[in-house]
Amino acid sequence: MAEIRFSGFGGQGIIRLGLITGKAISLYDNKNATMTQSFGPEARGSACSSQLVVSEDRVLYPYITKPDIIIAMSQEAYDKYEPNLQDDGILIIDNDLVKSRPARAKIKMYFIQATRIAEELGNRIIGNLVMLGFFTAVTKIVSPDAMKKALPGLVPDRFLELNIKGFDRGYEYGLKVLKKKK
Amino acid sequence: MKTDPKGVLTGSHYMDGDFAIAEGGLAAGCRFFGGYPITPSTETAERFSERIPKVGGIFIQMEDELGAMASLIGAVWGGRKAMTVTSGPGFSLIMENLGLAAMMEIPVVVANVQRGGPSTGLPTLPGQQDMMQARWGSHGDYEIIALSPDSPQECFDLTIEAFNLSEIYRVPTLLMTDECIGHMHEKVIIPPAEEIEVVERKWYKGPKDKYMPYKPDKDGIPFMVKAGDGYRFHTTGLTHDYRGYPEINAEWQDQNVRHLVDKINNNADKIIKIEEDKTDNAEVVVISYGITSRVAIKAVQEARRNGVKVGNIRLITVWPFPEKRIRELADKIKAFVVPEINYGQIVLEVERCAAGKAPVIKVSHLGGGVHNPDDILRLIMEAAK
Amino acid sequence: MRDEKQIEGAKNPMEDFLRMDRIPHIWCPGCGIGTVVTSFAEAIQKSNINLDKLVVVSGIGCTGRVAGYIKLDSFHTTHGRAVPFATGLKIANPELTVVVFSGDGDICGIGGNHLIHAARRNIDITVICVNNFNYAMTGGQVAPTTPEGANVSTAPYGNYEYPFNLPYLVEASGACYVARWTALHLRRVTKSIQEAIKKRGFSFIEVITPCVTLYARRNRLGEGLDLLKYYYDNSDIQHGANTKDLDIKYQGKLIVGKFVDIEKPTFLDSMNKHFTKVLSDKYEPYVKEVKNG
Numbered sequence: 048m049a050e051i052r053f054s055g056f057g058g059q060g061i062i063r064l065g066l067i068t069g070k071a072i073s074l075y076d077n078k079n080a081t082m083t084q085s086f087g088p089e090a091r092g093s094a095c096s097s098q099l100v101v102s103e104d105r106v107l108y109p110y111i112t113k114p115d116i117i118i119a120m121s122q123e124a125y126d127k128y129e130p131n132l133q134d135d136g137i138l139i140i141d142n143d144l145v146k147s148r149p150a151r152a153k154i155k156m157y158f159i160q161a162t163r164i165a166e167e168l169g170n171r172i173i174g175n176l177v178m179l180g181f182f183t184a185v186t187k188i189v190s191p192d193a194m195k196k197a198l199p200g201l202v203p204d205r206f207l208e209l210n211i212k213g214f215d216r217g218y219e220y221g222l223k224v225l226k227k228k229k
Numbered sequence: 230m231k232t233d234p235k236g237v238l239t240g241s242h243y244m245d246g247d248f249a250i251a252e253g254g255l256a257a258g259c260r261f262f263g264g265y266p267i268t269p270s271t272e273t274a275e276r277f278s279e280r281i282p283k284v285g286g287i288f289i290q291m292e293d294e295l296g297a298m299a300s301l302i303g304a305v306w307g308g309r310k311a312m313t314v315t316s317g318p319g320f321s322l323i324m325e326n327l328g329l330a331a332m333m334e335i336p337v338v339v340a341n342v343q344r345g346g347p348s349t350g351l352p353t354l355p356g357q358q359d360m361m362q363a364r365w366g367s368h369g370d371y372e373i374i375a376l377s378p379d380s381p382q383e384c385f386d387l388t389i390e391a392f393n394l395s396e397i398y399r400v401p402t403l404l405m406t407d408e409c410i411g412h413m414h415e416k417v418i419i420p421p422a423e424e425i426e427v428v429e430r431k432w433y434k435g436p437k438d439k440y441m442p443y444k445p446d447k448d449g450i451p452f453m454v455k456a457g458d459g460y461r462f463h464t465t466g467l468t469h470d471y472r473g474y475p476e477i478n479a480e481w482q483d484q485n486v487r488h489l490v491d492k493i494n495n496n497a498d499k500i501i502k503i504e505e506d507k508t509d510n511a512e513v514v515v516i517s518y519g520i521t522s523r524v525a526i527k528a529v530q531e532a533r534r535n536g537v538k539v540g541n542i543r544l545i546t547v548w549p550f551p552e553k554r555i556r557e558l559a560d561k562i563k564a565f566v567v568p569e570i571n572y573g574q575i576v577l578e579v580e581r582c583a584a585g586k587a588p589v590i591k592v593s594h595l596g597g598g599v600h601n602p603d604d605i606l607r608l609i610m611e612a613a614k
Numbered sequence: 615m616r617d618e619k620q621i622e623g624a625k626n627p628m629e630d631f632l633r634m635d636r637i638p639h640i641w642c643p644g645c646g647i648g649t650v651v652t653s654f655a656e657a658i659q660k661s662n663i664n665l666d667k668l669v670v671v672s673g674i675g676c677t678g679r680v681a682g683y684i685k686l687d688s689f690h691t692t693h694g695r696a697v698p699f700a701t702g703l704k705i706a707n708p709e710l711t712v713v714v715f716s717g718d719g720d721i722c723g724i725g726g727n728h729l730i731h732a733a734r735r736n737i738d739i740t741v742i743c744v745n746n747f748n749y750a751m752t753g754g755q756v757a758p759t760t761p762e763g764a765n766v767s768t769a770p771y772g773n774y775e776y777p778f779n780l781p782y783l784v785e786a787s788g789a790c791y792v793a794r795w796t797a798l799h800l801r802r803v804t805k806s807i808q809e810a811i812k813k814r815g816f817s818f819i820e821v822i823t824p825c826v827t828l829y830a831r832r833n834r835l836g837e838g839l840d841l842l843k844y845y846y847d848n849s850d851i852q853h854g855a856n857t858k859d860l861d862i863k864y865q866g867k868l869i870v871g872k873f874v875d876i877e878k879p880t881f882l883d884s885m886n887k888h889f890t891k892v893l894s895d896k897y898e899p900y901v902k903e904v905k906n907g
Contacts, residue, residue, distance in 0.1 A: 296728050296731070
């Protein structure tokens with residue numbers, strides 16, 4: 048069982064991250080994943096977030112209470128959500144966008160310049176997919192195959208290849224970082 | 230009969246409850262959607278507007294829910310299966326012509342993605358505060374059927390079920406879900422069309438001049454026709470005779486009301502679906518529905534770990550209410566615990582059925598979220614003492 | 615019922631159109647609704663229309679009872695909702711010719727929002743609005759059509775509100791056919807109903823009728839005949855008149871005639887055309903719109 052929060056600001060495709068991951072886990076990894084998000088004017092502000100509860104068994108309580116994993120793609124999201132992360136949780140940050148404090152307790156921190164890498168690949172719009180690849184590699188909570196299978200229908204057809212490219216780049220970078228950490 | 234495969238999006242999907250309601254409707258053969266957008270139900274209307282032109286149906290966004298509900302009744306007399314979706318404030322407007330649908334005995338489905346109320350309340354957050362309004366929110370005496378799904382998957386399954394029940398009993402049927410489930414994404418499996426059973430309208434096939442829209446058949450349910458087929462029938466919201474002609478007197482009023490109420494209550498055993506877990510030998514029984522039933526399971530599991538014999542009941546059908554079963558249990562158990570996202574609605578029904586034989590403890594969350602399972606657990610533990 | 619012996623084999627010319635088992639009707643002596651029903655019966659007879667495909671939808675009120683007397687598929691709905699009910703019926707089953715027959719309070723008071731939206735969408739229905747200047751069924755309360763200065767039961771010191779000019783309202787909302795007559799102009803009403811039923815698109819016919827029991831008595835306007843005389847003396851047929859100029863003053867001039875008669879695609883026409891264009895073969899066409907007569 049794991050609780051994941053994807054967060055950032057509006058327009059980054061944060062909700063998409065929850066959808067892709069949830070779809071990948073529940074349709075292709077044979078686990079259960081319940082995704083919720085905030086709606087309404089409060090959700091259109093600068094801090095945007097989607098939540099995923101992942102479980103081998105059926106998810107009963109649909110919301111996250113104290114996340115095991117937080118992905119922060121904006122300063123405000125980091126400031127707002129980091130304090131609630133489990134003491135042994137995983138924190139993933141776009142360190143071009145977020146100035147972070149040193150890790151507290153036993154939190155593991157992972158950094159990637161996802162938006163910058165996306166720009167190098169030709170379109171900053173896939174920054175979220177770079178982040179998603181990275182997240183897949185460092186958390187291992189979902190298989191990369193499942194993630195790629197989940198993409199059609201959730202990213203525009205004409206950008207599918209570009210999105211996969213972004214995902215792969217993030218994933219490779221994640222593997223590299225893991226190796227280094229060891 | 231098997232459903233028309235055109236509307237069935239067979240496969241595994243990752244989908245929210247609102248979309249699943251639309252897919253359930255399309256799979257059930259719904260080919261007319263008249264509605265008015267309202268948070269948190271709007272995604273259902275959006276899904277219908279996108280999908281229905283591709284399956285031979287029609288979507289119309291009406292000027293308000295008064296008109297939406299009226300348009301559905303017209304569409305049903307036009308021969309279609311029809312539905313709408315709404316939430317709190319819209320549900321109040323739906324009530325006007327829900328009464329007409331009850332009186333005219335119209336098979337039609339209304340989904341309510343409940344939010345916190347009263348009035349505008351909490352547009353983007355869940356509630357279960359319309360459960361009593363669902364039953365008798367329109368004026369006068371009548372019965373409806375109301376189902377309460379606990380997941381996007383059940384939003385799909387029970388929308389089909391709602392259509393089937395509405396056709397069998399010629400009664401408006403409500404799908405009472407909430408914002409949490411409506412906006413929650415989970416896996417939804419849509420089976421192949423040949424595995425989806427749908428109930429055809431109870432078409433009249435006798436001589437044209439002998440048709441009476443309100444004469445009960447042997448099973449108590451009158452036959453239907455559609456407009457334009459030469460029956461020259463009349464129907465009205467007024468109290469009426471078997472021909473549908475107005476009868477403004479106590480005798481026909483008695484017949485009308487008894488018929489509308491009895492056709493549901495006399496078939497309650499056939500209609501009602503509940504899910505029971507370890508209710509035999511239970512000391513405490515938790516009763517809940519919709520999203521709350523999922524949260525309640527967490528509390529039930531924890532209570533069992535603490536050695537309490539606790540049974541769990543999930544109401545899939547909320548109306549008609551499973552009176553018989555609750556009465557049986559009341560004789561045997563220490564107490565009922567009823568969590569719901571309101572200040573106490575279905576708990577009153579449980580109390581009525583328990584009739585003083587077992588205490589009934591309510592666990593209220595007043596909307597805007599779901600219960601903390603610990604709050605339910607605490608009261609289970611107290612009830613077990 | 616009459617006592618006189620019926621002549622063997624003779625039948626009331628209206629028998630094909632009326633539910634004779636529901637006669638006598640509830641309308642007061644001198645009421646104008648029955649005459650509009652007669653015009654309607656004549657119009658459909660002359661239209662040579664398939665009666666099985668013709669349906670009548672009413673709301674609530676004196677005119678709302680029309681659906682109960684007409685021997686067609688007929689629907690007596692809720693107050694104000696005849697138009698959206700008819701909208702659903704028509705677009706669910708486009709083969710039908712749908713006529714809404716109801717009163718002024720029903721159609722443009724409580725149902726006003728539906729009226730303008732059905733006109734805006736150009737739903738292919740005909741609305742016959744019998745205007746007797748008050749809510750008659752319930753005892754003559756003030757209506758959105760009550761002329762300024764008229765005395766009605768909920769404006770006992772006289773009405774000080776501005777009334778609707780219905781032809782102006784529905785034309786502005788998008789209606790394809792708009793006419794106004796009085797209960798005196800029965801042949802004209804008949805012809806307008808024929809034209810409106812034939813018209814593809816939203817058609818609206820206002821018929822001003824006497825309410826002898828309530829409106830006339832309260833305002834001391836005399837009997838039915840006196841009201842017809844008022845119509846006779848004050849009606850002015852002005853086909854094509856600017857609907858802006860059709861306000862009705864208390865016991866004032868009544869400009870009548872056919873004001874709007876245009877062609878434009880209906881709701882279903884537009885829908886079919888649009889989806890065919892944007893979805894091409896992915897569009898599963900809804901039943902094609904057919905119109906009788």
